[in-house]
Amino acid sequence: MQAADIDSDFPSMVIVDDVEMVLCRSDDGFFALGNICSHAYARLSDGHTEGNQIFCPLHQGSFDIRTGEAIASPCYEPVASYPTKVEDGVVFVCPAARAAATP
Ligand code: FES
Structure with a gap:
């Protein structure tokens, strides 16, 4: 995905592999x-981000976008975190190298 198309307030859903x-x-x-x-069951891509936090649209729990760690109740378990890199203005994600457990 083009880096310029990724909003700092409203995240984007992508499907990789x-x-x-x-x-x-x-x-x-x-x-x-x-x-x-x-x-x-809620899609975080329907929520919003503030700084390094993403807020779930359903009950407003939040996660650290850098690690997937849960920050605010009612979220206690992390979500998976995937490495990214930017090359020539394009953001790449590695779906195989997970940094956190998938719930
Ligand atoms: S479903 Fe995300 S906080 Fe409840």
């Missing part, structure tokens, strides 16, 4: 997480 992810942008870079909230 059949893995559904949410792509986020902050001042620290581009980050990819598993798109399904670890609390219940």
Whole structure:
């Protein structure tokens, strides 16, 4: 996905090798997480981001976009985190190298 198309407030859903992810942008870079909230079934890509936090649209729990760690209740379990890199203005995600457990 083009880096310029990734909004810093409203993340984007992408599917890479059949893995559904949410792509986020902050001042620290581009980050990819598993798109399904670890609390219940909601797509994080339907939520919003503030700095390095992404907020779930259903109950407003939040996660750290850099790691997938849960930050705010009712989320306690992490979501998967995927390495990203930017080349020539394009954001690439590696779906195989997960940095956190998938809920
Ligand atoms: S489903 Fe995400 S906080 Fe409840």
